[in-house]
Amino acid sequence: MNYFKKQIPLEEGDFYLTKEGYRCFTEQYHLKRGYCCKSGCRHCPYGFDKKNHNT
Template identity: 85%
Template sequence: MKSKIPVEEGDYYLTPEGYRCFTEQYHLKRGYCCESGCRHCPYGFDKKINSVKKK
């Protein structure tokens, strides 16, 4: 089981629709890519091609 990461200030913001959107800061603190196509993914995952984007 993966450990629970405490959510702190700067880890997310609320979108105009009211959803919680995690920031790059939170993803880096978590330490891995969940492969969900997150808006601020620092790991480069692209859900459209189901792979990490090549630079």
Template identity: 80%
Template sequence: MTGQNFGNKLTEGEDYYLTPEGYKVFTEAFHLKRGYCCKSGCRHCPYGFDKRTGTNRK
């Protein structure tokens, strides 16, 4: 996310949540706010990207 400027700081519970292992997981709302698919196979990708096939499902 280097070089990105979203204007506001990230809000826990809205933009991301922490897993029991301590990982930060971005929410669907964050991805929509960002406005594009990063093609990393994110857990809550609203763009439907499938990392295994390299295609969008939606």
């Protein structure tokens, strides 16, 4: 089963590296992707609340 709808090429401003060295996607990237993955992303523009499991 393919969980990913499409691959989005990364551009400047799509992510930054955290102090731990992880890639953190920005609101810009999430909007380009066009949907919420319901993972509780730090910069989710879709309003998903991982604690309550709703948007």
